[in-house]
Amino acid sequence: MWLFWQFRRLCTKVNTMHDMVLEVVNRLLLPFIQLFGMYILFHGHLSPGGGFSGGAVIGASLILYSLTFRFARVKHRLDHDTSVFFEAAGALIYVAIGFVGLFFGYNFLTNRGVFPLGVPGQLWSSGMILIITLALGAKVSGTILSLFQELLEGGSDEHGNP
């Protein structure tokens, strides 16, 4: 019984305290995680990766951020409307790129002939693919973060308790 209460106290303590170790390590790690995500995004047309995996890495780093630093503090910086905006913006850019092809007299979502393709193998190549990859990266990271936030909020009652 005593053990149980001790354990419970520890749990509540963990729930509310700022853990120095976690914060420092995260401050160190987060830039690298996000850089890696960016690398995956920008090299989607050159190496394994692309919009979804890169976006997932960045989104995971954002989740890590909001888990380590307290949720409320993150919320005003990365609030729900922002992530929905990223969502919609990513999808809209995708559709807009499709319409660019239409505008120039090609079919919907045409790449060749509409966008400069560049030299295959270089970073700035492949026209539409790179743009869409970046848009998808923004969208997917927004999606992952907003799913996380929704589930976290949805699981709590009116007072914000889990």
Add this chain to the structure above:
Amino acid sequence: MSMEILERLYGNIYYLTSVILFVIGFHTMLTHRNLIKKLMALNIMDTAIFLFFVAIGYRQGGQAPILLPGVTSFVNPVPSALILTGIVISVSFTAFALALVVLLYKHYGTLDSDEIIAIRGKKHV
């Protein structure tokens, strides 16, 4: 005759594995009552299908389909491309199902499908 079938099965061991995974997932789906376990079963089944799909694309000695100089033999890129889509769809389904599970737990106070049906049935009558 049966020896021949066994040999073919051994040759297609990846397909066989994914089929077995599929059946395991289906079994869990049918027999377990916990909603979270049902979702896991769903994911196992999806994963089995993904494994199957990707296994179709393999060719003996093939490399990842990135056109670097010096590489001449590639695996079939089409299944991999399709599976990327499949994975995202599976993620979406799981996310929404989890949200529904959260709501169900809030309303019914249990994650047992039989209990939920019992509670709902009582209310209906």
Add this chain to the structure above:
Amino acid sequence: MFSLTHAPILMVVILLTAAFIVPLLRKHLLVAKALFLGAGLLVTILSFLVAWNVLENGTMVYNVGGWAAPHGIALVVDAFAAYVSLVISVISLVIFWFAVFAPREVKHEVGYYALILLLTAAMHGIVMAGDIFNLFVFVEISSLAAVAIIAVKGTKESIEASFRYLILSALGSGGLLFSIALLFMVTGHLNMDLMRQTLEVTAGQYPLNVLTALAFMVVGLGVKSALFPLHIWLPDAHANAPTASSALLSGLVVKVYIVALMRIAYMTLGMELFYLLPIRQILLVMASLAIVAGSVFAIVQDNIKRLLAFSTVAQVGYIFLGFSLLSARAVEGAVWHILIHAIMKTLLFLAVGVVIHQSGYKKISQLHGLGRRMPLTFACITLGALSMVGIPGTAGFISKLYLALGALDAGQAIFAVLILLSSLLSAVYYFPLIITAYFGHDASPTVVEPSLAVQLPLVVLAIAVLFYGLMPSILLPLVRQTALLITR
């Protein structure tokens, strides 16, 4: 910039774009509503143009991204696709109107509009897909959105129903994806037309593969379209959804999966192969069971929306019956029934939703005398119910006539008898509704008619029921061509 060749993809993309923008307009509700209705209207106009173009110039093929068939994704708009997408856009426009002007049932309003838009876009996408994996993607979008528009109501029952629907629907998707994998394995193509050409060569080499693929596909899409033993999710889901969702789900969504199955059957497998396997007999039996069981279950219901939902199970049976009888007139009957059932069931669900909202009564036994309080709404319900029963002069008569004649053509007179019998059964469950409403003692003097904007869709649909009943020739060319495609 614009020419009619781009119209098929624009229909999908306009709806998608509107759906991406609408959730951002939470603060500007009026703009969101205008966008919602505007997108629906634009797509309806486009679908009329496409249907006209298909009738004039034959099948339209659109290569997305400019890549021709084997490598890119092709949209194939043949007569069937043009017809169904016309039905979808018109009926969904009416439902859009209702969703905007009807009393609120949903808290997250812009989200609800966006989900309806996405569902409609996905239905157009499914119908026009010429590529089997593209079809799968849109089936997934529509499944997820269909579950979501049930869950938005937020009551205990609706959450439970939508969860069950989600699980079964995900199982169905798994089956569909597995069968696509099996078909890809033996063909190496994803384009439906090329698949058929390859299958003609390789199907004999891998017969079990094709059979398994077909079984998984029929079960997968059968779950989603509520074919008889797999219909268990439907009554709860359709009865507990918000009114507009019920109408959309029962009127359109269930049928779109049947259309998908038939398109796969005649485009990917070829009808010979599809019916070489024992699928046809199984479908016939299941459809007959659906008609009988759906009617019998509907008779014992007291909750109006559940009654309508079980009636949908029976009507899905009609459509499957027509497609698997496979004589020209039976297929025409099934194709007619897609449209006519969409009109009737949408009318009934919307009208019943209005009644439930205005009076608060959900059961038939509570409706005493309401018909005199809400004359216009109940006139619409009566018309819809008469059409469901198949009284001559209403639209429901046409499709049942075609189905019965088709059964005789196919030499299976027993199914004509079955259709007659089921008409009697549906009279047994629809007439109490009308009789109680008109002849019961007047119980609730406070109930009034809703506003005119809410009644407009009901009146439009009721006129459509009469119009197709008296003048069925208006869409006949499209229906004829569809039947030719399938029975070819």
Add this chain to the structure above:
Amino acid sequence: MKKVLPVLVLAAIGMLLVLTVAEMPTFGDGQAPAHRGVMDKYLRDSAQDTGAINTIAAIILDYRAYDTLGEATVLFVAVLAVSAALYQGEHHA
């Protein structure tokens, strides 16, 4: 009965699937029908056609970009569905 039925169903499905596996083209066979369809052009031309040397990126974002639009839409539907379903959970929002 409740225990036996799933086992029977599973046995039937498993049997069918195992027989199907035994009939499939051999794993890794370069001449299997799956590799005779669309694959060759993708591997041969994707660099010139799309400018991407990652053939999979070329397929999902150029040749089959419409599918990926659908995929992005599925994610969008999921987020929207989750937020719409959980929205009524909060009374103060």
